[in-house]
Amino acid sequence: MLDIETGALRKMRADLAADGSVNYRMVIGEQELELNTLIGKQITLQYSGHIDCQHCGRKTKKSYAQGFCFPCMQKLAQCDMCIMKPEKCHFEQGTCREPEWGERHCMIPHYVYLANTSGLKVGITRHTQIPTRWIDQGASQALPIFKVSTRLQSGLVEVALAEFIADKTNWRTMLKGNAEPLDLKALAQALKPKIAEKLASVRLKYGTDAVTELDEEVIDLHFPVTQYLSKISSFNFDKTPEVSGILVGIKGQYLIFETGVINLRKFTSYHVSLHVA
Structure with missing residues (x-):
């Protein structure tokens, strides 16, 4: 059995091995957990109802742009529409929300x-x-x-x-x-x-x-999946605070359970705990 105390969820970290296999790690608060070894085991994720903005740390009732509070979503360059539509980049017009951030991330x-x-x-x-x-x-x-x-x-x-x-x-x-x-x-x-x-x-x-x-x-690239689903149902912490089941695979930013999938990146900054039976 394994328990990880409640902490802010972040997107999964992953490495690509020389043979093309993908190795995943889940990030909850300050803790990282190797995920590939948990495939085939019963996993439970419990959402506490608490969300902190990943930029300013402010408590927020709703997550915007995958992990930000509303004020940060409005002011940060990384939340601007041009991140989704790079052809709309307006840095050269002098209207970038954060020119220094733009220099580091866009002008490269x-x-x-x-x-x-x-x-x-x-x-x-x-x-x-x-x-x-x-x-x-x-x-x-x-x-x-x-x-x-x-x-x-x-x-x-x-x-x-x-x-x-x-x-x-x-x-x-x-x-x-x-x-x-x-x-x-x-x-x-x-x-x-x-x-x-x-x-x-x-x-x-x-x-x-x-x-x-x-x-x-x-x-x-070869993802750690032992079973694909013929019908995709997605779990949502806002509707179902507890997600539990046998983990059968990991692909993209999704955990694949026997009964459905959850996109962990979508729930960045949600405070969750994890239990492995």
Whole structure:
């Protein structure tokens, strides 16, 4: 038996091993728990009804933007709409909520990638978030195809590619099993000519080195799942404070139980306790 006292929940941390296997750790307060070894065991998560903003620590009745109070959600750059839509970045207009934060997180190299999650999709990530971003999305394959100078530029390239392929993951499909393997390199070569004009426009405005074409190898990811569900039901701490069942897998930021799934990232800053029978 194992008990972890109540603490603020954070998104799961994960590492990608050399063989492509993903190893997860749950973060509750100051404690970290290796999760892969708990698959097959009875796990209970109990929500205390308490939420603290992960930025200022203020108690909040509702979590905004995955773990923030309303005032912080309104003022922090990391909660601005341009985080979800990087092509809307307004740093160069001088209206960034936190210019210093923007310098550290947005005005740095980003990658545009293809991934196989619920199928083929395009995405972007900071260079520091590889392979974390792919793990969080539940991608079974990933391939960086462009390196760009800033987040804004990566968003422009992503939007160009999104005219031809998806830019979002169908999380229910992703949790029902691994998508059929794709030849991501061949797909990338087929897509690049379709956005040649858009790439030329980005380079014309921001410089010839704003977008660099890459020739990388496909990364394969293997998630610790012993059983996928044919029908997806999701648990919600706001409706059901206690989530309990046999843990059968972990994928993306989801714990997969025999009877349903829970997205732990959605409940960042919720105070929970954990019990393993």
